[in-house]
Amino acid sequence: MATQRLGMIVDTKRCVGCSTCAMMCKSENNEPEGIWWNRVLTIGGEHLTTPSGTYPNLTMENLTVSCQHCNNPACVKVCPVGATYKDEETGVVRQDYDKCIGCRMCMSACPYTGVRSFNWEEPKYPIGIDTGDADVPKHQKHVVEKCTMCWHRLAKGLQPACIEVCPGRARHFGDFNDPDSEVSRLIREREHMQLLPEMGTNPSVYYLV
Amino acid sequence: MSETTQAAQAAKAPAAKFGGKGLNVGIVVAAIVTIAGLVLWGVQLSGGFVQTGMRNLDSWGLYITMFMFLVGLSAGGLIISSVPRAFGMKGFGGISKIAVWTSICCTVLAIGFVVVDLGQPLRLWELFAYSNLGSPLMWDIIVLAVYLILSIVYLWATLRFEGGKGSEKALRVISVIALVTAVLVHSVTAWIFGLQQAHELWHTALLAPWFVSSALVCGVALVLVVIIALRRAGYMELAQENVVKMVKMLGAFVCIDLYFFACDLLTSAFPGGSGTGVVNMLVAGPLAPFFWVEVIGCAITAVIAFVPKLRTNPLIVVGSLLAIVGIFCKRVQLLVGGFQIPNIDYAGVMTPYTVTDATGSLTNAYRGMVYWPQPIEFSIVLGVFGLGALLLLLGFKYLSLRPTEKSH
Numbered sequence: 001m002a003t004q005r006l007g008m009i010v011d012t013k014r015c016v017g018c019s020t021c022a023m024m025c026k027s028e029n030n031e032p033e034g035i036w037w038n039r040v041l042t043i044g045g046e047h048l049t050t051p052s053g054t055y056p057n058l059t060m061e062n063l064t065v066s067c068q069h070c071n072n073p074a075c076v077k078v079c080p081v082g083a084t085y086k087d088e089e090t091g092v093v094r095q096d097y098d099k100c101i102g103c104r105m106c107m108s109a110c111p112y113t114g115v116r117s118f119n120w121e122e123p124k125y126p127i128g129i130d131t132g133d134a135d136v137p138k139h140q141k142h143v144v145e146k147c148t149m150c151w152h153r154l155a156k157g158l159q160p161a162c163i164e165v166c167p168g169r170a171r172h173f174g175d176f177n178d179p180d181s182e183v184s185r186l187i188r189e190r191e192h193m194q195l196l197p198e199m200g201t202n203p204s205v206y207y208l209v
Numbered sequence: 210m211s212e213t214t215q216a217a218q219a220a221k222a223p224a225a226k227f228g229g230k231g232l233n234v235g236i237v238v239a240a241i242v243t244i245a246g247l248v249l250w251g252v253q254l255s256g257g258f259v260q261t262g263m264r265n266l267d268s269w270g271l272y273i274t275m276f277m278f279l280v281g282l283s284a285g286g287l288i289i290s291s292v293p294r295a296f297g298m299k300g301f302g303g304i305s306k307i308a309v310w311t312s313i314c315c316t317v318l319a320i321g322f323v324v325v326d327l328g329q330p331l332r333l334w335e336l337f338a339y340s341n342l343g344s345p346l347m348w349d350i351i352v353l354a355v356y357l358i359l360s361i362v363y364l365w366a367t368l369r370f371e372g373g374k375g376s377e378k379a380l381r382v383i384s385v386i387a388l389v390t391a392v393l394v395h396s397v398t399a400w401i402f403g404l405q406q407a408h409e410l411w412h413t414a415l416l417a418p419w420f421v422s423s424a425l426v427c428g429v430a431l432v433l434v435v436i437i438a439l440r441r442a443g444y445m446e447l448a449q450e451n452v453v454k455m456v457k458m459l460g461a462f463v464c465i466d467l468y469f470f471a472c473d474l475l476t477s478a479f480p481g482g483s484g485t486g487v488v489n490m491l492v493a494g495p496l497a498p499f500f501w502v503e504v505i506g507c508a509i510t511a512v513i514a515f516v517p518k519l520r521t522n523p524l525i526v527v528g529s530l531l532a533i534v535g536i537f538c539k540r541v542q543l544l545v546g547g548f549q550i551p552n553i554d555y556a557g558v559m560t561p562y563t564v565t566d567a568t569g570s571l572t573n574a575y576r577g578m579v580y581w582p583q584p585i586e587f588s589i590v591l592g593v594f595g596l597g598a599l600l601l602l603l604g605f606k607y608l609s610l611r612p613t614e615k616s617h
């Protein structure tokens with residue numbers, strides 16, 4: 001079987017910046033307080049969901065950014081113990097909490113500012129109990145974590161949680177190595193971009209523009 | 210005065226003057242500071258790194274700055290003692306053992322700073338079990354360990370040789386290997402930063418040679434301060450000509466370092482693209498104080514080194530300290546500067562884990578320095594330095610580091 005290159009597409013023309021995907025990610029993966037693996041960023045003003053420019057010439061766009069699951073990941077190369085690694089079968093960039101020594105070399109090497117989070121203290125949860133899927137690995141203090149592409153859901157043949165909940169149907173998931181997949185078709189037919197292509201990391205997250 | 214007579218005198222007279230009560234008090238104080246540092250390290254690990262100033266967007270801080278700085282400081286000692294030995298040249302009046310000992314202490318401190326920066330120090334063993342040999346951090350761990358062991362072997366071989374055992378040839382071979390490792394250590398430390406395309410300030414081929422030149426500057430300056438202090442304390446005697454020789458070397462190294470800086474700034478700024486932002490940040494932005502202290506301090510050092518009239522002992526110490534402070538400022542510029550310009554700076558959710566100062570907007574956080582250390586970091590740094598002082602003083606007390614007839 002040919003190896004996969006699983007990835008995501010975000011249609012920026014459909015995204016309204018509602019943060020449903022970010023919220024779903026947070027609850028599905030039981031992300032501790034202050035940790036956001038998937039974030040909606042506002043291309044515009046100084047604060048979240050504020051436009052740039054002066055009235056009436058205002059512009060505002062949204063960009064949801066999480067781990068880009070790069071084909072040529074900078075983080076994987078620098079991890080001294082192989083705690084972050086690329087899964088050969090699926091192309092997903094994974095993070096092993098039990099192995100991570102907390103040196104934060106990957107956070108520094110990743111060009112996509114802010115997609116990796118460190119648990120700077122014992123993980124805390126807003127309602128005091130764990131939420132989300134029971135198969136999500138337990139969060140640990142002093143290790144790095146990030147989007148797993150919902151590895152626990154992929155194992156059950158499901159899509160990542162952020163894909164299904166998008167009210168604007170702006171998110172798509174699939175295998176870029178399969179020419180018949182929806183994602184392959186979309187980047188064939190639509191104008192698209194990858195974030196920071198000059199970094200040479202070749203992300204498996206594409207944005208339709 | 211010949212080197213031999215000098216050394217013979219050195220062995221007799223000052224020995225009685227140095228040491229005694231003062232040294233013992235120093236050792237006890239250093240030990241107390243070390244223990245306090247260890248306790249605070251425990252506090253940092255139990256209460257969490259949230260007590261430090263480091264956050265997701267500025268994920269390294271004072272510890273890694275000190276790591277870079279100490280790796281650099283360790284260079285001078287080893288190079289000053291091994292270069293004359295390796296090339297069969299006249300040395301610097303027998304200070305080679307003292308120089309290597311300061312170098313060993315600095316290397317231990319550098320390793321200490323990496324350890325206190327780790328979130329999971331109990332998993333250190335994994336470095337050897339699951340080594341990813343492609344990681345520059347792994348290269349550094351290997352080279353640093355080799356460097357430390359070699360420095361110790363070199364000191365041991367020197368002591369043995371001076372005690373009448375072992376051949377000079379063997380010592381010379383060790384000194385050559387140690388010299389090559391010293392250059393490698395600085396290059397590999399630079400590559401931890403320089404091979405990351407994610408930070409424009411770091412991603413330059415110049416970084417490795419530049420780390421070597423910076424290491425030579427602060428390393429030689431440290432040796433100068435230590436030997437002038439030891440001479441003053443009556444630990445040993447040393448002809449002024451040796452000090453002058455080293456000061457001239459310091460002047461040359463400072464000029465090379467400033468030259469590299471100028472090359473880097475010009476290459477960044479000239480195309481007028483994103484590199485201009487990097488130069489502005491250093492020259493006129495949040496890191497400007499560190500930039501100007503480095504540039505002006507190093508320039509003053511060069512003047513002191515090259516104007517014969519200014520080469521008096523107090524001014525040499527001032528110049529050396531300025532060079533050390535200057536290189537420290539350079540380390541701060543490199544570390545904080547790397548995080549100061551984010552690749553993606555769009556507004557998003559801000560949490561207490563995002564940046565050191567997460568109270569305002571992201572733009573606000575980048576207006577000043579994006580990272581500033583917290584009290585616990587300063588205290589732990591002090592504790593690690595306590596360990597260094599402890600080692601240094603124990604060496605002066607128990608190892609025969611004074612110049613002898615055979616010393617280089």
